[in-house]
Amino acid sequence: MVKFYNYDIVFAEIPDQVTLALNITGCPNRCPGCHSAHLQQNVGEILDNDALEVLLRIYGNAVTCVCFMGGDGRASEINALAAFLRGSYPHLKTGWYSGREEMDSAIELKNFDYIKLGPYIEERGPLSSPTTNQRLLLVRDESTLEDITHKLTKR
Numbered sequence: 001m002v003k004f005y006n007y008d009i010v011f012a013e014i015p016d017q018v019t020l021a022l023n024i025t026g027c028p029n030r031c032p033g034c035h036s037a038h039l040q041q042n043v044g045e046i047l048d049n050d051a052l053e054v055l056l057r058i059y060g061n062a063v064t065c066v067c068f069m070g071g072d073g074r075a076s077e078i079n080a081l082a083a084f085l086r087g088s089y090p091h092l093k094t095g096w097y098s099g100r101e102e103m104d105s106a107i108e109l110k111n112f113d114y115i116k117l118g119p120y121i122e123e124r125g126p127l128s129s130p131t132t133n134q135r136l137l138l139v140r141d142e143s144t145l146e147d148i149t150h151k152l153t154k155r
Contacts, residue, residue, distance in 0.1 A: 001046055001048070001074075001077070002024060002026075002046070002047040002048070002071060002074050002077045002078065002081065003024070003025045003026060003042065003043065003044040003045060003046055003047060004022045004023055004024050004025065004044050004045055004047045004051075005023045005024075005025050005038065005039055005043065005044040006023050006044075007020060007021060007022045007023065007055065008020075008021050008023075009021075009059065009062065009063060012128075012152070013067055013069075013095070013097070014065050014067055014093065014095050014114050014136075015136075015148060015151040015152060016151075017063075017064045017065035017093055017095075018062065018063050018064050018065065019063060019064070019065040019066070019067050019095070020055060020056075020059055020063045020065070020066045020067070021067050021069050022047060022055075022066070022067070022068055022069060023036065023039055023069045023070065024039065024047070024068055024069060024070035024071040024074075024078070025039050025040075025041060025042055025043050025044045025070070026039075026040070026041070026042040026070075026071075026073045026074065027039050027040045027070050027072060027073065027099065028040075028072055028073045029072055029099040029100070029119055031099060031119045031120040031121070031122075032122060033120065033121075033122030034120055035120075035126075039070055047081065048081075049081070049084045049088075052066070052081065052084065052085065053088075056089060056092075060089070060092075063092070064092065064093060065092060065093035065094065065095055065113070065114075066085055066089075066092055066093075066094055066095070067094070067095035067096065067097060067114070068081065068082070068095070068096045068097065069097045070097060070098075070099070071096065071098075072098055072099055072100055072104070075098075075104035075106040075107055076106035078096055078107070079106050079107050079108055079111055082094045082096065082111035082112055083108070083111045085111075086110070086111050093113040093114065094111060094112050094113055094114070095112065095113060095114035095115065095116070096112055096114070096115050096116070097116040098115065098116060098117055099118070099119045099120065100117060100118075100119070101117065101118060101119065102117070103115070103117065108142075109139050109141075109142045109143075109145075110142050112139050113138070113139055114136060114137065114138060114139065115136075115137045115139065115145070116134060116135065116136045116137070117134065117135050117137065118132070118133050118134030118135055119133075119134075120134070121133050127149065127152050127153075128152050128153060128154045129153070129154070130153050130154070132149070132153075134149070135147050135149050136148050136149045136151070136152060
């Protein structure tokens with residue numbers, strides 16, 4: 001089961017979106033220098049369709065996107081949550097921040113608008129760094145991804 005530690009309304013994670021960012025726990029990646037090492041533990045509240053409904057009743061009119069920040073250990077469940085959002089809230093964009101190099105086979109692109117791939121490598125910097133190894137991808141369709149990392153890069 002997917003759990004989340006906390007959430008916030010953010011403006012910098014997905015370009016041009018007001019995003020409800022859900023910090024997913026149980027991260028298996030263990031990136032050296034991780035700024036959110038507490039998310040490696042399997043703690044927090046259960047994130048299911050009901051929990052998403054509660055959050056969207058509170059914040060739904062204020063956000064344009066829901067982004068799962070992590071969840072690499074439960075990609076199929078993240079995919080199912082995104083599918084629920086796509087079906088129940090088609091006006092909202094969906095995103096997933098993964099620390100993996102490659103897309104998990106459980107992820108169906110039709111359920112997402114944005115996907116971030118790549119582990120955090122301290123010397124390369126975060127997604128906003130011009131030297132980052134991470135990539136933010138815009139899902140154009142089920143077979144086309146466009147790299148839009150430049151929209152987040154600080155120069």
